[in-house]
Amino acid sequence: MAETPLAFEIGTFVVLGIFFVVDLLIIGRRPHIPSTKECVQHIGFFVVMALIFGGCIWFFAGSKPAIEFYSGWLTEYSLSIDNLFVFVIIMSNFAVPKIYQKYVLSVGITVALILRGCFILVGAAIIERFTWVFFLFGAFLIYTAIGLVKGDDEDEEYKENGVIRALRKVVKISDEYDGEKLRTTKGGVRYWTPMLIVFLAIGTTDVMFAFDSIPAIFGLTKDPFLVFTSNVFALLGLQQLYFLLGALLDKLVYLPLGLAVVLGFIGVKLIMEALHANSLPFINGGQPVTAVPEIPTWLSLAVIVVAIGSAAIASVLKMKSMETKDDAKAQVEAK
Template sequence: MESIAPLWLWVVFVVSVVVALVVDFVVMRHQGAHAVGVREALRWSLVWVALSLAFNALFWWALQGTHGAEVANTRALEFLTGYLIEKSLAVDNIFVFLMIFSYFAVPPAFQKRVLMIGIVGAIVLRTLMILVGSWLIAEFHWLLYVFGAFLLITGIKMWRHAGEAPDMEANPALKLLRRVLPVSRGLDGEKFFTVEDGKRIATPLLLVVALVGITDVIFAVDSIPAIFAITTDPFIVLTSNVFAILGLRAMYFLLAAAAEKFHLLGYGLAVVLSFIGTKMLLIDVFKIPVLVSLGVIAAILAVTMVWSLKTAPKLKT
């Protein structure tokens, strides 16, 4: 489970993530509960993307000085490809989050805090999953074929069910949570617990946080193996994943405002997963260059988005 990154860059990464989260929490506390508009979401999205690209530039600079320009270019490109994969697969998370918020009628003003808590939980859980996954792949190379087959099958299933709305009533996680936790009849502001009939019980907002966390773990089972198709370096896998997650909340509010316009993205994501799964299955026969992978993924997403915009339902006036 060796990494090409020097120790000091690991430290810079950890410090950068902690500082970014602290600043985000401070800003959120200062603003209070409020609905995030498109302009605010766009500004924060640009900030997170800029931070990710700046870190990748630092990564390139560190490797360029110790391993040469060729290695630095390859590794930086792997980071960028992994980042794009995680960003694109996060779109599916976002549409499910939108369904969860709609089902529980969570006001836009309360969604920001829920997503922030979900992001912190996602970073912790995904870090553990990535470190364990890196060790397993280092010890058992054949697991790459298992991951590849899993992603290919998942891509086919996603294509078949693209465009279908999740059935929240049939969600096993929601059923289990309701059995374990007594839940109040309605929300109590941003509180996770309230008093009802003299008893302290959970509010629906706590169920929302739990479901957001569970959803992210489920989708991580797809997205993490997908990045292993690009590189097995734990530093690149972890950093590209975490930096993509940091911008998930802002990305949610952007896509939530234009969910209907990108209604065909599910098909594009299905093709992306199928392509990555095939790439992993062929890894010992023919290794697809990272630049080609990046171009294919970007092209699939671009075509799907343009296709979505052209076929988007027209709003009635």
């Protein structure tokens, strides 16, 4: 596999840095509720940029890394959409005014990108030294997939984690927001606003999201450059997606099943790779299982596209079916 040239990687980080600053730190800082047109334009722009970027990788490094990028980007994007369910619950739980929700998401996504970058560096270092960690990654992804099928992740209300509960005990937090401010004064006393708690809730929640998204992406490519860029392109435009989908998120009923298929597939793929590369005393007489087939990159991309696409189409069909039933019921009641 050809490696992407250093100049291309540096140029990529510069361009992504510009995208990041403009999308999150400039546009995202302006308190407003994005219109549907604005959301569609932003999302469409970043999707097209991701497709073009994959084409550039194909040109500079070949088809295999390009397909790995597309596979990773689609997986991370799908997981990000699923994570929006939790963001909606957090915003509702803390009664964040809608005009400031875009700003909150901007800060949350910034924190997410920094944390994921750290996880990727650590993950790459671990994988390079200990290939047996794929057994753990694979088992965890299969466990997560089973949880999605069973519906274990479908919490109807957000539960504060230990970090936030501990913070409430040691600092004074006001009951009301003061615009975008983190600190406010009431009766001559300085308080932290609920905005601090919301930032922490979004940031610490994304840490837990990374525990399944990072192993998943490493199951598709071992190149830290592709892993990181897949995450960046998945996070850019996420705040506009939040407002565009809005109330429709809870109607994507089959998305968790589609994600379960993807995560389960990647988990099995990781275990197969681990069997192929590691010697275990209780398997094959202590020799690597070289007979285990290697799953081609194009097949991974095909499984991801079919699983997520089928889940989205099935969700839309069910939503339309429910709307038809509701309309028919309303007509009967009207008579």
